[in-house]
Amino acid sequence: MAFLDILHLEKSFGAQRVVKDFNLNIEKGEFISFLGPSGCGKTTVLRMVAGFETPTSGAICIDGRDVSGLAANRRNIGMVFQAYALFPNLTVEQNIGFGLRIKGEGKAAISARVGEMLELVGLPKLGERYPFQLSGGQQQRVALARALAIRPQVLLLDEPLSALDAKIRTSLREEIRRIQRELGITTIFVTHDQEEALSMSDRVVVMHQGIADQVGTPFEIYNRPATRFVAQFVGTLNLLDARLLDAAAGRVGLGDIPVALNRELPGRAGDRLSLALRPETVVLGRKDEGSVVLSGHIAEVHFLGSVIRIRVAVAGQFVSLDTFNQPDTPPPSVGTPVEVSISDRDLLVLAA
Amino acid sequence: MTERRLWSWLAVALGGLYFLLPLVGMFDFSMRMQRDGYSFEAYRVVLADPQFQQTFGYSVVLALLTIALGILIVVPTAYFVRLRFPGLRPIVEFLTLLPLVIPPIVIVFGYIRIYNTSSALPLTGSWWGTNLLLLFGYATLSLPYMYRSVDTGLRTIDIGSLTEAAQSLGAGWARILAVVILPNVFVSVLSGAFLTFAIVIGEYVFAALLNVGSFGPYMVWMGGNRAYEPSALAVVAFAITWACMGLIQLFTRFSKFSTVRR
Amino acid sequence: MTTSVASLPAAFKPRQVLSWLGVAPFFLFATLFLILPTLNIVLGAFRNAEGQVTLENLGKLLAPSIRSAFWISIELSLLTAVLGCLFGFLIAAAITLGGLPRPLRNAILTFSGVASNFAGVPLAFAFIATLGRLGFVTMLLRHWFGINLYGAGFNIVSFLGLALTYLYFQIPLMVLIITPALEGLRREWREAAESLGASGFQYWRLVALPVLWPSLLGTLALLFANAFGAVATAIALTGSSLSIAPIVLFAQIRGDVLNDPHLGYAIAFAMILLTAIANAIYILLRMRAERWVK
Secondary structure, three states: OOOEEEEEEEEEEOOEEEEEEEEEEEOOOOEEEEEOOOOOOHHHHHHHHHOOOOOOEEEEEEOOEEOOOOOHHHOOEEEEOOOOOOOOOOOHHHHHOHHHHHHOOOHHHHHHHHHHHHHHOOOOOOOOOOHHHOOHHHHHHHHHHHHHHOOOOEEEEEOOOOOOOHHHHHHHHHHHHHHHHHHOOEEEEEEOOHHHHHHHOOEEEEEEOOEEEEEEOHHHHHHOOOOHHHHHHOOOOEEEEEEEEEOOOOEEEEOOEEEEOOOOOOOOOOOEEEEEEOHHHEEEOOOOOOEEEEEEEEEEEEEOOOEEEEEEEEOOEEEEEEEEOEOOEOOOOOOOEEEEEEEHHHOEEEEO | OHHHHHHHHHHHHHHHHHHHHHHHHHHHHHOOOOOOOOOOHHHHHHHHOHHHHHHHHHHHHHHHHHHHHHHHHHHHHHHHHHHOOHHHHHHHHHHHHHHHHOOHHHHHHHHHHHOOOOOOOOHHHOHHHHHHHHHHHHHHHHHHHHHHHHHHHHHHOOHHHHHHHHHHOOOOHHHHHHHHHHHHOHHHHHHHHHHHHHHHHOOOHHHHHOOOOOHHHHHHHHHHHOOOHHHHHHHHHHHHHHHHHHHHHHHHHHHHHHHHHO | OHHHHHHHHHHHHHHHHHHHHHHHHHHHHHHHHHHHHHHHHHHHOOEOOOOOEOOHHHHHOOOHHHHHHHHHHHHHHHHHHHHHHHHHHHHHHHHHHOOOOHHHHHHHHHHHHHHOOOOOHHHHHHHHHHHOOOOHHHHHHHHHHOOOOOOOOOOOOOHHHHHHHHHHHHHHHHHHHHHHHHHOOOHHHHHHHHHOOOOHHHHHHHHHHHHHHHHHHHHHHHHHHHHHHOOHHHHHHHOOOOOOHHHHHHHHHHOOOOOOHHHHHHHHHHHHHHHHHHHHHHHHHHHHHHHHOO
8 A cells, every 4th residue: 555545536527527537556755747738637636635626436545544535624735736825914934834823833833843944945034025025936935835834744736837937937846856855745746747747756647538548757658658648748759650561570561661660569460550759769861770761851950959850751751850959060951862760669559 | 515505595595685675665665556456556647747757857868968978078088098198097087086085965065155156157046057067066976987987998999009090091189089989988988878877867965955856856855745656756766777787788798799709 | 191191290299289188178177076166165164254264163063963963974874884894795705605606696796786876865765665654564574473663663764774774785885896805815725724724714714804804994984985975865764854964964055054154164074074084094905905915
């Protein structure tokens, strides 16, 4: 039994099933992200863990205890909202000390703890200020301090960085991770930004239409996507239409060109399928053996600065590849006939 | 959750009782003129009363003139303040809120002191003067509502671009205001107009102290001398207020569709 | 076309003058019919018949009848303001936070918009028709419940009756003003408080009411001013049997009593002072409330 178990969680609003049979086991101290587009159910699951929504069925257990029936104010959970939700009539110190005041702790204890928290989030001098006097990033840090002050079992963050500027987002992201590691607190982080999810998490749950499509480390999610949705949602992806030629030998046909994948494939000859590959696995030019080599010509060249994104027309379709900028070599021009090499292991087979 | 909903329904129900009973009572009483059961006798008497027709008609005309005056004063002001003199905004807004702060009885007292027969502008001395004074007084009372409505309406259209476009096509100010601006804030002007109408129709203090025979004093006189007719009058007045508010709602909803289509 | 474009810059200068002409009517109007009358009253309160500056007009305010008139007005305005705030708040809370269907909220807001303007003579008639000696509710209570209102001493033509009538436009005004403030209470605040262990009651005591109190107090002041200046309703309901300050002024102006214009000035000045202070309190508190909830 893990620290936080979510078992067969279901949520319907009227006739609409928003969360379908969601299962997850989270270890103590783990940082988990729920990643997915708007409406996929990630926030709903979070709110059920927090106690703001009641599950239609299923259970949530924290540290062995079933909290599904417990009211939100009895779960000892820290929550950080997208809109900061700081109490406007209280100072920063009073905000942070709010939970402790509710618990009935003494003034001295509260004061000490508040000071600790302010140090932790890097705002030692702002105790007397009111929320409307703080910037967005500062407010969110206060919100974090407020949630952590009560020593919660679990920390829940609902898209906390979405309302902030890009620069602040990146720096705050690192801070959150650092604090989480320091305190060793079990954390669930909801976001629609894959860069956040991939860079911060121990494991990522990719959600799609109420279901967890895949659960795994960032590396696994990115390099071995289990479903078409995960492959497309996380990172950029090339998708090529192909036909299965020989299942046992692992040969597919890309248009007229046979491609050997050198592994057994499911399905029968004649099946349509999709080949997925990341732009960074495609190499311009002819590489060493074991590679699939395709001939074509350059259709588009996009100079993005450090990266040059090239679209190559091959076998009647397009393949995007990324190469690094070389200061002495100008990028290739449109129309140049080229060959591209792909390792057979990097070609992922997905259902059509 | 459901306990909260129970209390809410209770609050609304009690409130509803308090607010609906007087309306019911007023309507019920107005129907009781004939001793034997309900009838519209009171209404028949009132509507046939020549004094009613005269005072009511008088108030209607007065209301329409007040609306016209209000539009003439407020629309150009709101327009120019928005376009050219944003610095004047606080002053103008303060002035338009004064009629809400200063009790109307004090304002009309001021009129009587300043514009009486021994002053430079002896308005109270003549029939024409008194009515003119009343007209300006009502325009003053409706100023806050008219200004707020028009200002809100102007906020939603880009008067800067519209003005420049019209000017580049050769239009002068009067034409711009009448042909370009006014039609576009028509709905807001209408809101202000209906509010003004509702205010002027039943107004009592100004009319009574300036000795004008409008609908307000007529109603009070009836209240002191008749039993059932006043309720009928109250129903009429209430119906008019409702109609005005209802029309405002109707026109605002109607305009939402037209702006969306644009 | 080029001629009109080229002539535009030159036309800008007279245009500036023309713009001033555009706002001039308003200022002329405001001066003649708003500022001057008010100034006349304010200054006249401090002048005697010879035109000298004096405080004796204000002294006349201390006469027992005048003092009691003001006192009754203040009592009436305070009572209807407090009750209007209380009941208006409960209704507004019911429709915004009470989990009631949205169409009901809109209907109640629309009705409040109408009811807040339904003051004056028709309102008085409606209450007489309802709670007068032969009123609808009076009869109903007698025939259905055996309760004799007037036998027990109740009378619609009284301080209490007038207060009851005033509430008809005070409560809707409160509902209209406080509903946006209540809707400004963000849902996340409540949830954040809950996640930190607070009960519903603690949330209200520590967060919601403190955030709302400037709006509540400010609207109380506004309702006070609103009731203080009302006179048509009172006249239509109680005639001149109830001496509230505006009715005393009314009688002075009409010359019903011994015509002493300077007493009239004093009363009018005192009224302006009270309503101006109340409105200033309202505006200040509203600015405070808006500052917090950016």
